[in-house]
Amino acid sequence: xxxxxxxxxxxxxxxxxPETADGLAERLQAxxxxxxxxxxxxxxxxxxxxxxxxxxxxxxxxxxxxxxxLLGAAELGDPVVGLALWHAWYRDDSxxxxxAMAVIPDLLATxxxxxxxxxxxxxxxxxxxxxxxxxxxxxxxxxxxxxxxxGVTLGSLAQFGMHxxxxxxxxxxxxxxxxxxxxxxxxxxxxxxxxxxxxxxHPWLPDLLRRTLEAPDPEAFLREHRxxxxxxPEHLRAMLELRYGDSLLEFHTGRGFPxxxxxxxxxxIRREHERRPVGLVExxxxxxxxxxGLLRLIQWEGCPHDLVMESFGRRPWExxxxxxxxxxxxxxxxxxxxxxxxxxxxxxxxxxxRLPVERLLAEAIPADDVLWHLPDDHEPxxxxxxxxxxxLGTNPVNWLTxxxxxxxxxxxxxxxxxxxxVRTDTRRKRxxxxxxxxxxxxxxxxxxxxxxxxxxxxxxxxxxxxxxxxPYLDPRGVQDFLIHGEPSPAVREAVVAAHGLPALVTMAASxxxxxxxxxxxxxxxxxxxxxxxxxxxxxxxTPLLExxxxxxxxxxxxxxxxxxxxxxxxxAVLERQLHGRDxxxxxxxxxxxxxxVARTILNARQLRIPATRLRLLAAVWERGGPDAxxxxxxxxxxxxxxxxxxxKLLDAPDGLERLRGRLAEEDTPDRLLAxxxxxxxxxxxxxxxxxxxxxxxxxxxLVAAQNxxxxxxxxxGPLAELPDCPRELLxxxxxxxxxxxxxxxxxxxxxxxxALRSARLASDDILSHAAPAREALALLRRHTGDGxxxxxxxxxxxxxxxxxxxxxxxDVEAWAVAxxxxxxxxxxxxxxxxxxxxxxxxxx
Numbered sequence: 001x002x003x004x005x006x007x008x009x010x011x012x013x014x015x016x017x018p019e020t021a022d023g024l025a026e027r028l029q030a031x032x033x034x035x036x037x038x039x040x041x042x043x044x045x046x047x048x049x050x051x052x053x054x055x056x057x058x059x060x061x062x063x064x065x066x067x068x069x070l071l072g073a074a075e076l077g078d079p080v081v082g083l084a085l086w087h088a089w090y091r092d093d094s095x096x097x098x099x100a101m102a103v104i105p106d107l108l109a110t111x112x113x114x115x116x117x118x119x120x121x122x123x124x125x126x127x128x129x130x131x132x133x134x135x136x137x138x139x140x141x142x143x144x145x146x147x148x149x150x151g152v153t154l155g156s157l158a159q160f161g162m163h164x165x166x167x168x169x170x171x172x173x174x175x176x177x178x179x180x181x182x183x184x185x186x187x188x189x190x191x192x193x194x195x196x197x198x199x200x201x202h203p204w205l206p207d208l209l210r211r212t213l214e215a216p217d218p219e220a221f222l223r224e225h226r227x228x229x230x231x232x233p234e235h236l237r238a239m240l241e242l243r244y245g246d247s248l249l250e251f252h253t254g255r256g257f258p259x260x261x262x263x264x265x266x267x268x269i270r271r272e273h274e275r276r277p278v279g280l281v282e283x284x285x286x287x288x289x290x291x292x293g294l295l296r297l298i299q300w301e302g303c304p305h306d307l308v309m310e311s312f313g314r315r316p317w318e319x320x321x322x323x324x325x326x327x328x329x330x331x332x333x334x335x336x337x338x339x340x341x342x343x344x345x346x347x348x349x350x351x352x353x354r355l356p357v358e359r360l361l362a363e364a365i366p367a368d369d370v371l372w373h374l375p376d377d378h379e380p381x382x383x384x385x386x387x388x389x390x391x392l393g394t395n396p397v398n399w400l401t402x403x404x405x406x407x408x409x410x411x412x413x414x415x416x417x418x419x420x421x422v423r424t425d426t427r428r429k430r431x432x433x434x435x436x437x438x439x440x441x442x443x444x445x446x447x448x449x450x451x452x453x454x455x456x457x458x459x460x461x462x463x464x465x466x467x468x469x470x471p472y473l474d475p476r477g478v479q480d481f482l483i484h485g486e487p488s489p490a491v492r493e494a495v496v497a498a499h500g501l502p503a504l505v506t507m508a509a510s511x512x513x514x515x516x517x518x519x520x521x522x523x524x525x526x527x528x529x530x531x532x533x534x535x536x537x538x539x540x541x542t543p544l545l546e547x548x549x550x551x552x553x554x555x556x557x558x559x560x561x562x563x564x565x566x567x568x569x570x571x572a573v574l575e576r577q578l579h580g581r582d583x584x585x586x587x588x589x590x591x592x593x594x595x596x597v598a599r600t601i602l603n604a605r606q607l608r609i610p611a612t613r614l615r616l617l618a619a620v621w622e623r624g625g626p627d628a629x630x631x632x633x634x635x636x637x638x639x640x641x642x643x644x645x646x647x648k649l650l651d652a653p654d655g656l657e658r659l660r661g662r663l664a665e666e667d668t669p670d671r672l673l674a675x676x677x678x679x680x681x682x683x684x685x686x687x688x689x690x691x692x693x694x695x696x697x698x699x700x701x702l703v704a705a706q707n708x709x710x711x712x713x714x715x716x717g718p719l720a721e722l723p724d725c726p727r728e729l730l731x732x733x734x735x736x737x738x739x740x741x742x743x744x745x746x747x748x749x750x751x752x753x754x755a756l757r758s759a760r761l762a763s764d765d766i767l768s769h770a771a772p773a774r775e776a777l778a779l780l781r782r783h784t785g786d787g788x789x790x791x792x793x794x795x796x797x798x799x800x801x802x803x804x805x806x807x808x809x810x811d812v813e814a815w816a817v818a819x820x821x822x823x824x825x826x827x828x829x830x831x832x833x834x835x836x837x838x839x840x841x842x843x844x
Contacts, residue, residue: 027813245296371454437474527569684714
């Protein structure tokens with residue numbers, strides 16, 4: 001059976017009423033064992049045997065939680081079943097498969113507790129115990145160590161004892177003694193003597209066992225010499241999961257990282273870590289293993305600082321990421337890449353009050369990275385830094401020297417750096433000009449670390465100090481300060497006075513300008529600045545200027561009403577923008593009417609849609625008159641027929657009105673539909689051209705064409721991917737090609753997912769309209785359980801149940817026929833149900 005067939009059978013059994021479902025299960029009894037074997041992860045024959053080959057019981061088992069059922073199977077204590085459970089991968093309700101022994105707590109313990117340990121099948125070479133002895137790490141090792149297996153076989157304590165704390169080892173010895181008597185201790189000691197390389201991890205254990213053999217009451221002696229601690233099984237499990245758990249498994253199963261149980265003493269954890277460092281795994285590199293274990297340990301709330309610092313010494317970046325709390329000492333010692341640590345912890349620590357900002361400025365190193373990662377929107381931080389930088393005064397030499405020495409002071413705090421910069425009784429160089437000057441980048445996307453650190457200080461300086469220093473800034477410093485330094489109007493004017501128009505141009509080369517900064521730059525109405533503002537985009541490629549402002553720029557109207565020629569700087573940017581811009585940009589270009597803008601458009605792109613060509617010519621005529629249109633026609637970039645027809649209109653009194661009339665004729669839904677459908681072999685290319693020329697798809701005409709059966713089938717897919725595609729076309733796409741655009745990575749269909757999320761489709765639409773029926777089921781399984789429009793698929797399930805009752809009722813044979821037709825049926829699910837009911841009715 002395929003996955004879709006299994007899913008369909010399970011769905012049918014869940015939708016039918018109980019009596020019909022039992023009858024259907026009996027009718028399809030031969031298929032049920034395979035479905036249940038896939039569900040529970042056990043061999044088909046074993047699954048059938050455990051369920052007693054009763055169809056009703058098998059049907060009921062489909063609704064049982066797999067973990068609950070597998071625990072019930074473990075309670076049989078059967079060695080054959082136990083071996084199958086060890087290898088079982090069960091399937092949860094969402095279709096994911098999990099290793100049962102790794103994710104079901106106490107599954108192995110339940111099995112061994114019910115087992116008859118005298119049964120030799122447990123100990124055979126291909127039996128379960130041999131499998132257990134081969135485990136070396138991971139969640140399966142946790143299962144072995146918490147199952148009671150240690151002490152069952154002679155070698156289990158020798159092999160696995162190292163993983164347990166001393167009190168738990170004594171508990172194993174007590175179990176060993178209870179199962180096999182004290183004579184087993186003698187054999188165990190003999191084994192250690194015969195195989196010297198065996199290491200239990202507890203050098204005191206052989207001597208304790210020898211003394212136990214001599215004691216009149218061995219059990220009482222062991223209990224008397226059991227160290228305190230680890231009495232609670234949950235404490236031991238948590239420690240073992242900490243050592244050997246699988247973070248990915250914990251995440252995907254939803255169990256999460258194991259928290260420290262209440263009452264588990266940190267002293268016990270520390271002693272166990274000292275005995276065997278947390279995370280040490282046989283056969284792995286010690287460095288990586290220790291680090292992984294410590295990174296789990298430090299996430300426990302209240303982890304002692306010395307353990308956190310031990311982890312920090314090995315892997316500072318990961319420790320900063322995962323530690324419940326990073327001690328202050330971590331910020332006062334040299335490290336290889338402090339930015340990786342400070343970026344994860346310093347800002348949040350300051351805001352939360354865990355890291356006193358005054359102490360950070362005085363003690364944390366290096367100053368460059370501390371300043372870089374201080375929160376610039378935190379008022380207490382600004383106050384503390386303002387008081388500190390006041391020491392630099394209004395002397396530019398102090399500020400320039402401070403910046404120059406910043407990168408060369410890896411062991412200096414901020415306070416020490418400033419104090420060093422103001423000292424004059426030293427032979428070290430003091431700077432009178434900007435050290436290592438740089439030109440401003442063409443686009444200011446980010447500020448490098450040392451410059452950002454300097455900017456953090458300079459932003460907290462007094463206005464007098466800023467006025468004194470700004471003439472000494474290099475072009476890159478000017479750009480950074482104007483964009484991110486929050487200068488007052490007086491200081492900003494001083495920057496412009498000192499550095500001229502280039503300062504404003506570099507300021508405009510940013511995608512991170514505030515509304516106030518944009519207003520300031522727009523009011524300047526400088527051509528070079530306007531060009532940069534026009535071309536700049538912010539997050540998600542969103543233009544910084546609103547469309548009306550872009551249109552005014554293209555018409556030469558920004559800051560004036562006389563329609564000046566568009567400057568060459570803006571035309572150069574326009575030419576770049578014409579390659580790959582979205583439709584709203586191109587529409588703004590078309591409606592400019594400025595002759596140089598039109599010339600730039602035609603030189604850069606070939607317009608293919610008649611309405612677009614006419615719109616450009618009408619806009620140029622309205623702005624520049626017939627002579628401007630003649631200039632455009634003379635470029636020879638438009639079709640000959642259009643040029644001749646337009647030339648005849650240029651001298652006519654009503655020429656512009658007639659041109660507008662032709663535009664109105666071409667700019668209709670029917671004409672645009674004709675453009676989209678005149679190349680049936682490549683409809684997607686026609687649609688892209690339409691969008692690139694700034695036009696909306698003629699949705700009403702497209703829907704009408706689809707209803708009339710004249711819309712090319714290849715056009716539906718590209719249309720369905722558009723965010724404004726109407727519901728009528730989405731439903732048609734479901735019936736035509738529901739798997740269009742299916743992702744190989746996650747199996748989802750992008751346009752279906754987006755339509756569900758935007759409520760243009762609902763899950764019951766998929767059930768009613770998607771074809772073939774098997775794909776409808778697949779779509780429902782993939783898309784109604786991922787938080788889209790119907791997170792649990794209830795609307796579809798309700799409709800499906802109603803359709804099943806209407807067409808199949810309690811007719812078991814009709815249900816069976818529906819399942820048989822499913823793999824090859826070309827219609828929708830409702831049509832499948834109707835066909836199955838009709839076929840069964842005719843047969844009767």
